[in-house]
Amino acid sequence: MLRIEGLRKNFGGLKALDGLDFEVPPRSILGVLGMNGSGKTTMLNCINGVYIASSGSIQLDGKELTGLKPAQIFDRGVGRTFQVPRVFSRMTLWDNLAVPLLSRSMTRAERDEIRATWLKKVHLFDLRHNYAEELSGGQQKLLELARIMVSRPKLVLLDEPFAGVNPTLSRLLIDVIRDMPGETGCSVVLVSHDLTSIYELSHDIIVMHEGRILARGDAETVQSNPDVVEAYLGA
Amino acid sequence: MENARDSRVRVMVWAGVVAALTLGFAIVPFLTDNLSFMFYMMLWIIMASAFNFVAGLAGYMPFGYVAFYGVGAYATGILYKTLEFPIPLALIGAGLTGATVGLLLAPTLRLRGVYFGIVSLALAMAAKLTISLMPADLTGGSLGLILSSANDPLAAYYAMFVVLLLLLATATWLSMSRTGTALRAIRDDQEAAAVVGVNVVSTRMKAWISAAVFPALVGGVEAWYTNAIDLESSFNLLITAKSIVYAMAGGLGYLVGPILGSGLLYGVDQLIWRQFPTLNLLLLGVIIVLLMLMLPRGIVGAFAQRFSKLRKYIP
Numbered sequence: 001m002l003r004i005e006g007l008r009k010n011f012g013g014l015k016a017l018d019g020l021d022f023e024v025p026p027r028s029i030l031g032v033l034g035m036n037g038s039g040k041t042t043m044l045n046c047i048n049g050v051y052i053a054s055s056g057s058i059q060l061d062g063k064e065l066t067g068l069k070p071a072q073i074f075d076r077g078v079g080r081t082f083q084v085p086r087v088f089s090r091m092t093l094w095d096n097l098a099v100p101l102l103s104r105s106m107t108r109a110e111r112d113e114i115r116a117t118w119l120k121k122v123h124l125f126d127l128r129h130n131y132a133e134e135l136s137g138g139q140q141k142l143l144e145l146a147r148i149m150v151s152r153p154k155l156v157l158l159d160e161p162f163a164g165v166n167p168t169l170s171r172l173l174i175d176v177i178r179d180m181p182g183e184t185g186c187s188v189v190l191v192s193h194d195l196t197s198i199y200e201l202s203h204d205i206i207v208m209h210e211g212r213i214l215a216r217g218d219a220e221t222v223q224s225n226p227d228v229v230e231a232y233l234g235a
Numbered sequence: 236m237e238n239a240r241d242s243r244v245r246v247m248v249w250a251g252v253v254a255a256l257t258l259g260f261a262i263v264p265f266l267t268d269n270l271s272f273m274f275y276m277m278l279w280i281i282m283a284s285a286f287n288f289v290a291g292l293a294g295y296m297p298f299g300y301v302a303f304y305g306v307g308a309y310a311t312g313i314l315y316k317t318l319e320f321p322i323p324l325a326l327i328g329a330g331l332t333g334a335t336v337g338l339l340l341a342p343t344l345r346l347r348g349v350y351f352g353i354v355s356l357a358l359a360m361a362a363k364l365t366i367s368l369m370p371a372d373l374t375g376g377s378l379g380l381i382l383s384s385a386n387d388p389l390a391a392y393y394a395m396f397v398v399l400l401l402l403l404a405t406a407t408w409l410s411m412s413r414t415g416t417a418l419r420a421i422r423d424d425q426e427a428a429a430v431v432g433v434n435v436v437s438t439r440m441k442a443w444i445s446a447a448v449f450p451a452l453v454g455g456v457e458a459w460y461t462n463a464i465d466l467e468s469s470f471n472l473l474i475t476a477k478s479i480v481y482a483m484a485g486g487l488g489y490l491v492g493p494i495l496g497s498g499l500l501y502g503v504d505q506l507i508w509r510q511f512p513t514l515n516l517l518l519l520g521v522i523i524v525l526l527m528l529m530l531p532r533g534i535v536g537a538f539a540q541r542f543s544k545l546r547k548y549i550p
Contacts, residue, residue: 048430074432086427088420090488092546099420100431102413129547147431 031202294422299359307451333451379465486533
């Protein structure tokens with residue numbers, strides 16, 4: 001599915017990413033932990049083309065993504081959400097979900113069905129004629145997730161999906177994300193500070209520190225890694 | 236779910252507006268000899284609606300919008316008077332000139348917000364200066380060009396009517412097609428739109444060129460109607476200001492917004508002008524300030540916010 005080799009991103013003299021290597025297998029969730037400034041969001045920005053990597057390779061199903069523009073990478077099957085939700089605020093929820101389908105060849109009935117399915121899944125169907133700006137921050141995160149999922153992506157990049165979300169919506173988000181690989185066949189890269197959610201959802205976890213991978217493995221392995229305990233988990 | 240009925244109702248509302256405008260403006264010459272009021276009503280509907288393509292749909296605020304109007308007027312004058320083209324060909328030339336200037340200015344679309352607005356304004360001044368520096372036997376110099384030999388107000392009225400029909404067709408396509416949805420997404424968040432597959436460069440170019448061609452055509456037809464072209468009138472910043480105000484008063488982002496705003500405010504403008512000629516601009520300014528304070532999203536935007544269940548029916 002996703003294979004990253006030697007990924008580096010420099011901003012002047014600052015090494016934001018310093019040689020990342022990892023893979024995300026099909027139908028799996030990779031959790032990414034790390035302190036602020038460890039390079040998590042920069043990594044997502046490189047994968048989906050917002051930033052151009054300084055060097056290294058990003059491959060999806062064996063095809064190189066490096067150097068492509070975000071819209072082209074989306075067409076290859078990569079969707080993402082943002083740390084601060086970036087919905088189309090003056091469009092209705094229904095129209096928000098129409099945007100990713102513009103370049104897809106689907107009948108109107110198919111488009112309507114998949115939009116309705118995902119709005120129901122994130123409990124926003126009854127608000128479909130509201131403007132996105134009328135939603136709470138947590139609801140906007142749900143809308144952003146639904147907006148990506150209607151395009152049936154192969155790989156979903158989620159940047160801090162639980163930040164600023166109340167516990168009820170957070171629970172709903174966790175349930176939806178957990179079911180995504182099984183229901184749609186996608187893989188997920190989940191960046192979060194929320195350790196409980198990461199441990200609960202992830203099949204595999206990497207811990208980033210200063211642009212490098214400090215540790216990787218399942219929840220138990222990561223939690224017991226002395227470098228991680230010292231650099232990230234404290235105590 | 237947005238069912239076929241909702242979509243059908245919205246299309247029918249828009250079709251009703253188009254039919255009313257078409258019929259209304261088509262029969263005016265048969266009812267009165269005074270074409271001027273309705274001619275300028277069409278002019279402002281076109282100017283505000285084309286402005287809506289780039290501001291309301293794509294999120295750009297071109298303060299130098301008048302540049303397209305000015306070059307359209309001068310292209311018509313030069314092609315007719317100096318190069319002796321027939322008026323219809325001169326008007327087509329004006330539209331093409333507008334499109335060409337739009338293409339030349341397209342690199343400025345990389346800028347956003349106030350930076351784009353300021354650069355656009357500067358380029359309008361540069362366009363005016365460029366024409367002023369062209370040979371006087373081509374542009375008429377400081378006296379401008381007189382097109383009295385082409386004088387035919389009724390034909391010019393119907394030429395504006397044809398431009399209005401083209402505008403309505405373009406508005407329908409831009410707003411109700413996939414391009415319209417993509418434009419609104421770009422307006423709200425360009426980067427997020429790109430991340431969900433929108434080709435930002437080509438989509439906003441469609442809106443930009445559409446917004447360039449119509450004011451150029453309008454500038455050409457107005458030059459034909461008044462038979463006079465000069466730098467101060469053709470590049471008057473009030474043309475940009477009125478286009479913005481009329482579009483915003485009606486409601487940017489809606490097809491019917493600029494139409495309603497132009498119809499209403501131009502009507503009020505003319506009423507005040509007749510009743511209080513010396514206080515015209517002051518009173519109009521007060522009305523505009525009140526409108527913006529009370530209805531910042533314009534009349535249609537405020538209606539959509541107040542009656543959210545009817546929003547899906549508003550074109």
